[in-house]
Amino acid sequence: MTPRLGSSAVESLARGKARELSAALMQRPIRSRLVLTIAGFGGLTLVTCLLAPLVGSTSISLSRVFDRSIPFADNVDAQIFFIARMPRVLAGAVTGAALAAAGVVFQAMLRNPLATPFTLGVSAGASLGAMTAIVLGTSVAIGPFSVVPLASLVGAAIAAAIVYRLATLRDRAMSTTVLLLAGVTLNAFFSALIMFLQYLSNFAQVYRAMRWVMGDLDVGSFQPILAALPLIAIAFALFAMLPSSLNLLSVGVDAAAARGVDTARTQRLAFVSASVATAAAVSLAGPIGFIGIVVPHLVRLLVGVDHRVVLPASALFGAAFLVACDVGARMLLAPLEVPVGVITALIGGPFFLWLLIRRG
Amino acid sequence: MAAHSTRLTRAVIAVLVAIVAIAARDAAPRAAEAPKRIISLVPALTEMLFAIGSGPQVVGVSSFDDYPPEVKSLPRVGALVDPDMERILSLRPDLVIVYGSQTAVETQLTRAGIRAYNYRHAGLAGVFSTIRDLGNTVGRTRESEQVARQIQQRLDSIKMRVAGLQRVRTLLVFERDLGSLRGLYASGGVGFMHDILGIVGGINVFADVSRESVQPSVETILARAPDMILEVRPTGLPRERIPAERRVWEALPSIPAVRKGQIHIVTDDYLVTPGPRVAQAAEAIARLIHPEAFK
Numbered sequence: 001m002t003p004r005l006g007s008s009a010v011e012s013l014a015r016g017k018a019r020e021l022s023a024a025l026m027q028r029p030i031r032s033r034l035v036l037t038i039a040g041f042g043g044l045t046l047v048t049c050l051l052a053p054l055v056g057s058t059s060i061s062l063s064r065v066f067d068r069s070i071p072f073a074d075n076v077d078a079q080i081f082f083i084a085r086m087p088r089v090l091a092g093a094v095t096g097a098a099l100a101a102a103g104v105v106f107q108a109m110l111r112n113p114l115a116t117p118f119t120l121g122v123s124a125g126a127s128l129g130a131m132t133a134i135v136l137g138t139s140v141a142i143g144p145f146s147v148v149p150l151a152s153l154v155g156a157a158i159a160a161a162i163v164y165r166l167a168t169l170r171d172r173a174m175s176t177t178v179l180l181l182a183g184v185t186l187n188a189f190f191s192a193l194i195m196f197l198q199y200l201s202n203f204a205q206v207y208r209a210m211r212w213v214m215g216d217l218d219v220g221s222f223q224p225i226l227a228a229l230p231l232i233a234i235a236f237a238l239f240a241m242l243p244s245s246l247n248l249l250s251v252g253v254d255a256a257a258a259r260g261v262d263t264a265r266t267q268r269l270a271f272v273s274a275s276v277a278t279a280a281a282v283s284l285a286g287p288i289g290f291i292g293i294v295v296p297h298l299v300r301l302l303v304g305v306d307h308r309v310v311l312p313a314s315a316l317f318g319a320a321f322l323v324a325c326d327v328g329a330r331m332l333l334a335p336l337e338v339p340v341g342v343i344t345a346l347i348g349g350p351f352f353l354w355l356l357i358r359r360g
Numbered sequence: 361m362a363a364h365s366t367r368l369t370r371a372v373i374a375v376l377v378a379i380v381a382i383a384a385r386d387a388a389p390r391a392a393e394a395p396k397r398i399i400s401l402v403p404a405l406t407e408m409l410f411a412i413g414s415g416p417q418v419v420g421v422s423s424f425d426d427y428p429p430e431v432k433s434l435p436r437v438g439a440l441v442d443p444d445m446e447r448i449l450s451l452r453p454d455l456v457i458v459y460g461s462q463t464a465v466e467t468q469l470t471r472a473g474i475r476a477y478n479y480r481h482a483g484l485a486g487v488f489s490t491i492r493d494l495g496n497t498v499g500r501t502r503e504s505e506q507v508a509r510q511i512q513q514r515l516d517s518i519k520m521r522v523a524g525l526q527r528v529r530t531l532l533v534f535e536r537d538l539g540s541l542r543g544l545y546a547s548g549g550v551g552f553m554h555d556i557l558g559i560v561g562g563i564n565v566f567a568d569v570s571r572e573s574v575q576p577s578v579e580t581i582l583a584r585a586p587d588m589i590l591e592v593r594p595t596g597l598p599r600e601r602i603p604a605e606r607r608v609w610e611a612l613p614s615i616p617a618v619r620k621g622q623i624h625i626v627t628d629d630y631l632v633t634p635g636p637r638v639a640q641a642a643e644a645i646a647r648l649i650h651p652e653a654f655k
Contacts, residue, residue: 056579057577057579057580057583058579058580058583072613073613073614073619075614076614079582079612079614080583083612084577084579085579088577134537146539146542147538147539148537148543199441202424203440204534207535207545208535208537208543211543211575212543218542218577218578218579220611221541224542330577330579335568335569335574335576335580336569336571336574336575
């Protein structure tokens with residue numbers, strides 16, 4: 001009983017602090033709020049990203065890592081640091097930021113707090129693409145690149161295109177109902193296709209496909225990150241145009257239109273940018289779940305609901321959160337690894353339920 | 361009226377007799393005679409059956425069987441996840457070899473009064489015990505003993521050749537996304553491939569992980585620093601792609617195997633089949649690890 005009492009006391013204290021903090025923040029003008037929030041979350045992200053490469057299953061000496069007198073080819077510590085750890089921290093930061101920001105945008109656009117970057121079928125499309133590549137592509141690779149990320153990107157694009165077309169078929173404005181229903185249906189349909197493919201494929205392929213779905217940040221070099229980065233940069237450039245319109249849109253389409261927002265354009269922009277971010281993140285690291293819902297809600301608890309603050313703060317916090325989860329993934333069972341998607345799900349699942357109960 | 365009721369009584373009695381007869385047949389101890397029609401859902405055990413001389417009795421194989429060449433003309437009855445029960449029954453087998461996890465198939469076979477032989481992987485020792493056990497089951501104890509002994513002798517002679525040589529720390533890779541170091545599966549410290557590596561003078565760098573397969577991170581591979589990387593790919597990789605795939609490892613230059621160019625990619629199904637060709641597989645791997653012992 002005691003630990004429960006203790007934990008609930010800590011929780012209420014933390015909640016009180018959070019409320020205090022957010023109340024204090026809310027009273028400031030937007031510009032200084034933005035600066036404060038970005039400084040806070042940016043600092044957290046920076047510290048996480050600096051600390052994360054220092055820990056891992058192997059103990060390395062930092063002085064050896066930066067010892068220029070040892071040739072890089074012979075310096076195991078430097079290679080563990082620069083080839084194994086740095087790329088995966090960077091991959092975690094990029095993926096976490098993209099998924100968290102996409103979560104914010106989808107939640108605002110669909111006016112549904114339980115929406116995630118995977119609600120509209122993008123991840124199912126990506127998984128189908130990856131599965132197809134794993135089953136058919138055993139002897140195919142395009143240049144030096146692995147075919148799996150490319151195929152998942154194509155799958156995600158196809159899924160997004162189908163949903164987009166369906167939602168804009170009757171009207172210039174997107175219907176959120178059609179979006180949600182089309183997304184859910186597409187998720188189910190693609191999952192069925194994945195099952196069919198798995199049924200036709202051999203053990204090793206099924207196993208690899210399953211592992212891909214669990215998410216993996218061990219990219220092994222900077223190359224895969226560089227491949228995903230242009231798309232994520234485009235998505236974030238589009239995100240930057242959204243916050244004010246999203247604020248109005250989350251009140252209601254009519255209210256937003258009355259205030260002069262081109263709602264159809266905003267919705268399309270939101271859909272395209274969030275889909276691009278999601279597709280790029282999934283092609284880089286697999287469909288890592290729950291980031292896109294846990295992070296935005298935690299951030300809203302702290303900084304309120306203004307998207308001008310929530311969006312950048314979520315991107316920063318998403319980066320820190322996923323990098324931290326990946327540290328857990330590689331430390332928990334070392335030298336074995338826990339798939340990072342399992343860690344985010346273990347944290348995110350209960351959080352999601354708590355969110356449901358809290359809202360109910 | 362009376363004639364009608366007599367006929368009815370007779371019919372009831374006939375049905376009862378039939379039920380009793382069927383029940384009695386089910387309950388009767390099975391004659392332990394050698395099976396005449398065998399179906400194998402396990403490719404490794406199909407090979408064993410042929411090796412001990414039971415090939416002529418095999419009437420059906422799994423969809424993955426391709427050795428010995430005789431199996432190519434045999435009916436296919438599915439495999440681990442998709443056994444075709446109707447086809448199996450229509451071939452009227454008296455012995456069906458199934459995987460240990462195919463409990464549903466086993467139940468159905470038992471209900472149909474067909475004997476099931478239940479197979480489970482158990483390392484290199486399991487290959488020998490399975491050959492002997494299978495020999496007893498199909499009435500070829502002497503032949504199976506002979507085959508097991510021959511394999512043992514070949515393995516012993518490989519062991520002698522590499523005895524005293526420096527043991528080579530080896531990373532044994534089963535799977536990897538082509539063109540990258542992602543989606544990598546390596547052998548842990550359990551399983552017949554790990555056992556073979558020990559016999560041919562290698563040391564598995566993941567011997568301490570008591571699982572059949574490990575998914576090592578790039579960091580762990582760098583830290584374990586293998587002297588040789590051996591990729592055994594069951595699914596065929598075109599020969600012309602092998603040099604490019606070997607170069608993928610150059611991303612990790614501190615690994616001794618990479619520096620010494622000790623990266624080997626071999627693609628042959630027999631190398632990963634825990635059947636009677638294990639000695640052949642062991643010799644192929646031994647020649648890669650200790651070429652000096654086979655000059």
